[in-house]
Amino acid sequence: MRIPNFVPLVESERRGRERAGFVIEVFAWAYAAVVAVRILYWGIFLPRVEDFAYDEPPQQWAVDLLAWAGFGRYAEFSWAGLGWCFLAGALVGVAMGFTGKGVGPWIASLSKLQVNNPEDSIRISKHWAWARFEGVGLLVLTVVTGWVLTKIDLASMFAAQGLQGAGRMLLQISCGIPFVGAEMDGVGSLFSGIRWVLNVGVAGYNAVGGVLAWSPLEPFAQNCVPTDAEYYGMALTKLAESIYLAFMATFFAVPIAFVAAFFAARNLTRHSRTMRGVYVLARVYINVTRSIEPIIWAILFAVWIGIGPFAGSIALMIHSIASLVKQYSEAIESVDDGPIEALQATGANRIATAWFAVVPQVVLPYLAFTIYRWDINVRMATIIGLVGGGGIGGLLIQEQGLANWSKVGTIAFLIFVVVWSMDFLSARVREAIQ
Amino acid sequence: MTSVAHGNLVELHDVEKVYPNGTRALKGVSFDVKKGSFLAVIGLSGSGKSTLLRCINRLHEPSGGRILFDGTDVTRLDDAGLRRVRQQIGMVFQQFNLVKRRSVLTNVLSGRLGEWGGHTFGGLFDRWPKEWVEEAYEALRLVGIADKALVRADGLSGGQQQRVAIARTIMQKPKLLLADEPVASLDPSTSNSVMNHLKMLNEQHGVTVICNLHFLSLVREYATDVVALRGGEKVFEGKPTDITPQWFKDIYGEQAKEVEIH
Numbered sequence: 119m120r121i122p123n124f125v126p127l128v129e130s131e132r133r134g135r136e137r138a139g140f141v142i143e144v145f146a147w148a149y150a151a152v153v154a155v156r157i158l159y160w161g162i163f164l165p166r167v168e169d170f171a172y173d174e175p176p177q178q179w180a181v182d183l184l185a186w187a188g189f190g191r192y193a194e195f196s197w198a199g200l201g202w203c204f205l206a207g208a209l210v211g212v213a214m215g216f217t218g219k220g221v222g223p224w225i226a227s228l229s230k231l232q233v234n235n236p237e238d239s240i241r242i243s244k245h246w247a248w249a250r251f252e253g254v255g256l257l258v259l260t261v262v263t264g265w266v267l268t269k270i271d272l273a274s275m276f277a278a279q280g281l282q283g284a285g286r287m288l289l290q291i292s293c294g295i296p297f298v299g300a301e302m303d304g305v306g307s308l309f310s311g312i313r314w315v316l317n318v319g320v321a322g323y324n325a326v327g328g329v330l331a332w333s334p335l336e337p338f339a340q341n342c343v344p345t346d347a348e349y350y351g352m353a354l355t356k357l358a359e360s361i362y363l364a365f366m367a368t369f370f371a372v373p374i375a376f377v378a379a380f381f382a383a384r385n386l387t388r389h390s391r392t393m394r395g396v397y398v399l400a401r402v403y404i405n406v407t408r409s410i411e412p413i414i415w416a417i418l419f420a421v422w423i424g425i426g427p428f429a430g431s432i433a434l435m436i437h438s439i440a441s442l443v444k445q446y447s448e449a450i451e452s453v454d455d456g457p458i459e460a461l462q463a464t465g466a467n468r469i470a471t472a473w474f475a476v477v478p479q480v481v482l483p484y485l486a487f488t489i490y491r492w493d494i495n496v497r498m499a500t501i502i503g504l505v506g507g508g509g510i511g512g513l514l515i516q517e518q519g520l521a522n523w524s525k526v527g528t529i530a531f532l533i534f535v536v537v538w539s540m541d542f543l544s545a546r547v548r549e550a551i552q
Numbered sequence: 553m554t555s556v557a558h559g560n561l562v563e564l565h566d567v568e569k570v571y572p573n574g575t576r577a578l579k580g581v582s583f584d585v586k587k588g589s590f591l592a593v594i595g596l597s598g599s600g601k602s603t604l605l606r607c608i609n610r611l612h613e614p615s616g617g618r619i620l621f622d623g624t625d626v627t628r629l630d631d632a633g634l635r636r637v638r639q640q641i642g643m644v645f646q647q648f649n650l651v652k653r654r655s656v657l658t659n660v661l662s663g664r665l666g667e668w669g670g671h672t673f674g675g676l677f678d679r680w681p682k683e684w685v686e687e688a689y690e691a692l693r694l695v696g697i698a699d700k701a702l703v704r705a706d707g708l709s710g711g712q713q714q715r716v717a718i719a720r721t722i723m724q725k726p727k728l729l730l731a732d733e734p735v736a737s738l739d740p741s742t743s744n745s746v747m748n749h750l751k752m753l754n755e756q757h758g759v760t761v762i763c764n765l766h767f768l769s770l771v772r773e774y775a776t777d778v779v780a781l782r783g784g785e786k787v788f789e790g791k792p793t794d795i796t797p798q799w800f801k802d803i804y805g806e807q808a809k810e811v812e813i814h
Binding site: 454456457459460461462463464465466467470471474475478479481 | 609641642
């Protein structure tokens with residue numbers, strides 16, 4: 119369990135780090151055991167054995183092994199089984215933990231401190247040899263598990279049907295972007311250019327496919343009917359709705375968050391038990407509301423006050439308040455304590471101290487956070503329409519449902535322009551006030 | 553009110569301070585501060601000087617003992633009473649502790665914030681009274697930087713910032729001034745100017761001063777009384793002239809050598 123003395127650590131933290139390392143080690147082994155049994159053994163090894171058992175004639179050893187493992191078509195891996203794996207792994211982890219050489223103590227001992235003695239760095243490197251081995255093992259195990267769980271299937275990327283469909287949709291969507299479908303003198307439209315490139319790809323695929331006996335692709339022959347100007351008018355109206363609902367959400371969230379942030383800052387709420395209670399409540403509130411996605415809030419408010427931009431804007435406001443309180447209060451926590459102390463020493467009360475010593479120090483960070491929040495809200499406002507929160511998102515989901523892909527392209531393009539320019543502007547403003 | 557009769561502005565009786573991490577910063581310190589005196593507190597870094605000063609106006613809560621200020625037991629006061637006492641105690645800090653993004657004038661005026669306690673929302677939406685602004689300019693004139701009144705505080709040099717901090721305490725019209733190493737981050741010539749301003753307050757305005765200092769030469773030049781701390785205990789109390797080389801070694805340890813500052 120001990121981390122040797124030549125590993126540089128702040129001495130007062132050494133005991134705590136050793137304990138943390140032990141716990142990490144135990145959990146690392148428990149995780150490894152669970153994953154190894156559930157994924158490698160149950161998810162990869164036994165299904166392969168099953169293939170042998172269904173051979174004609176069945177291989178007796180495979181049938182026996184499956185019967186012994188209790189594995190069949192409808193077998194479920196039990197929670198008890200997982201528990202036992204976890205426990206077994208944890209036991210190994212405890213044993214490894216006591217050596218103080220595993221990956222847990224290694225992670226726990228990482229610090230910014232410099233090694234003073236050059237010979238120590240060699241000893242440290244030797245000491246963590248096994249930990250590195252364990253670490254690589256865990257990484258490989260995790261990659262394999264991830265591969266299995268995400269059902270990665272490279273072959274499907276080259277299936278003819280999928281390629282054909284994706285190509286057709288790409289053409290339709292790009293047709294919706296302004297000027298892509300417009301004919302230019304002598305050279306045709308940008309759309310026909312894209313179609314030509316795709317058809318070159320089709321020819322290439324068919325050439326390779328002819329050798330490998332793949333089913334051939336048909337060349338793309340569709341034409342572009344550009345979105346008409348009237349539709350742009352409607353889409354832009356909806357887009358403006360999105361931008362303004364994002365602005366309203368930010369505008370009303372700022373004063374509420376401004377006041378609440380003082381109660382959510384640790385350094386201003388230390389002095390009495392009541393204030394510490396308020397601090398905990400504020401923190402619980404922001405953590406709960408922030409961890410619920412705005413899209414969920416939008417669904418809730420769409421049911422409550424009806425589908426439309428008002429619901430979307432309230433959903434965004436709820437989320438913005440929580441996020442802003444978090445960012446504002448962190449800015450308050452990082453202010454220089456000196457002026458606060460100085461004003462307290464003059465006999466000023468807490469409100470005056472906060473107003474004269476804290477607020478001047480946080481205005482600029484507040485401004486930056488607020489602009490960034492508006493930027494985020496505009497981006498989210500386009501999404502929130504998908505679930506009935508008003509704005510351009512509603513139009514987008516509608517056109518997608520009707521498979522009007524060129525209109526989807528138009529809307530996506532408009533959203534792109536707005537999000538990109540908001541991002542550019544807010545980055546510029548934040549840069550300027552730093 | 554006996555202490556007032558004795559002419560003591562501050563009396564410390566067995567003041568103790570234990571920090572939450574278990575460090576015993578003060579182990580029963582007792583001494584008296586006479587009205588109108590200039591008391592220097594000396595000792596190594598970590599000997600408890602800053603803690604002692606902050607216990608007097610309860611920026612740090614003392615863990616034991618009694619502190620009398622002008623006859624009132626500071627340690628027993630509630631929030632409102634404490635604010636009233638703090639209004640009479642000015643404080644200057646090693647790092648000046650000005651609000652850097654505000655003008656010098658606002659910083660000086662904030663010395664009066666204690667009197668805004670009764671206002672709605674702590675006076676958040678009120679403007680500074682005209683007389684106060686006049687007084688603030690007067691205070692700045694006293695420390696010689698009235699011309700910088702509208703400059704942002706972070707545009708000043710260290711010595712100027714410390715003078716603004718002194719002007720801020722002048723606004724309080726304090727009976728007592730606590731100075732926590734007021735010159736430790738200043739160069740020697742600026743140090744003397746700042747110390748002279750403290751001396752001026754002490755002699756011409758009758759403000760009692762308790763000042764943490766590092767340099768014995770400054771102690772000999774400015775202080776009327778000296779208290780020395782070592783490891784949270786009082787090891788010396790007397791006049792600056794009483795500090796002999798032997799005392800010096802006792803306070804600062806065998807290895808120490810006196811450094812002069814003029």
